Amino acid sequence: NAGVTQTPKFRILKIGQSMTLQCTQDMNHNYMYWYRQDPGMGLKLIYYSVGAGITDKGEVPNGYNVSRSTTEDFPLRLELAAPSQTSVYFCASSEDQTSLRAYEQYFGPGTRLTVT
Amino acid sequence: GENVEQHPSTLSVQEGDSAVIKCTYSDSASNYFPWYKQELGKRPQLIIDIRSNVGEKKDQRIAVTLNKTAKHFSLHITETQPEDSAVYFCAASTAGTYKYIFGTGTRLKVLA
Numbered sequence: 001n002a003g004v005t006q007t008p009k010f011r012i013l014k015i016g017q018s019m020t021l022q023c024t025q026d027m028n029h030n031y032m033y034w035y036r037q038d039p040g041m042g043l044k045l046i047y048y049s050v051g052a053g054i055t056d057k058g059e060v061p062n063g064y065n066v067s068r069s070t071t072e073d074f075p076l077r078l079e080l081a082a083p084s085q086t087s088v089y090f091c092a093s094s095e096d097q098t099s100l101r102a103y104e105q106y107f108g109p110g111t112r113l114t115v116t
Numbered sequence: 117g118e119n120v121e122q123h124p125s126t127l128s129v130q131e132g133d134s135a136v137i138k139c140t141y142s143d144s145a146s147n148y149f150p151w152y153k154q155e156l157g158k159r160p161q162l163i164i165d166i167r168s169n170v171g172e173k174k175d176q177r178i179a180v181t182l183n184k185t186a187k188h189f190s191l192h193i194t195e196t197q198p199e200d201s202a203v204y205f206c207a208a209s210t211a212g213t214y215k216y217i218f219g220t221g222t223r224l225k226v227l228a
Contacts, residue, residue: 031214042122042205042218043160050214058215059117090159094214103148103167103209105216107159 001026004108006091012114013081021076021111023091030096032074033058033105034066036087043090049074050096081115088112118143120208122219129196130227137222139206140188146208149189150216151180154203163204164191196226 007022025032030051035043035058045058049068063085065077074093078085092105119142129135139149147168152160166173166180166189173180177196182189193200203223207216 033215040221042220043216044218045215048215059217103150103214104162104165105150107161109159 003027004091004093004106006089006108006111008111009109010112012116013078015081015083015115017081018077018079019081019113021078021089021091021113023074023076023108024072025074025091025093025106025108026072027093027095027106028071029093029106030071031094031102032068033092033094034064034074034076035090035092036060036085037090037110038087046076046089078113083115086113086115118146118208118210118217120206120217120219122206122222124222125220126223126225128225128227131196131198133196135191135193135196135200135224135226137191137204137206137224138188139190139208139219140186141208141217142187143208143210144184144187145210147211148209149180149182150207150209151178151191152205152207154205154221156202160205193224196224198226198228200224201226 004025033048034046044060047066049055089111091108094105122139150165154160179192206219
């Protein structure tokens, strides 16, 4: 299993541009999450999904959108990029609530985004 | 909502000594507490976790303790080694949500 994969690894955006961060998992996990990690800080939850077609806001959703059309993919969309969105973005997944390992989240390698 | 505080923000220990990192949480409904290790430029990796029905859990040199009454939990690393140097994050999750609220991290340096 590749686990959780993310593309791209790095990206530089100009203010006002848009982009989509891709996240794919091959573990058949129902739950998926997007976090951002600012320099020297912890991770903040942006959005999460408990299954295909179901998404919900986390702590810091403003400026982002998500969709979940399949179990495997959970893309994060940035519209009108701003310097405040400069961060490292991590995608994660976990098994559903029926599993004994439901709480364990597995992280992707991250996408380092710079907005200038 | 849930809030997780983590202390200290940096910690330096001599190789072979023990290291302790502490976290407090605010939501008494939180029932799952993982600890993640993040090396520079890498993804967070789960190193140990504890559920609210357990007071202590050990895995070789790593242990986690939980005090539900005081709403705090701690990571203990014994016989520290240079490869233990990393940033450690605690988190708390509330039953049924599966969402984590992370602490702000502790940068551990193990001096050889």
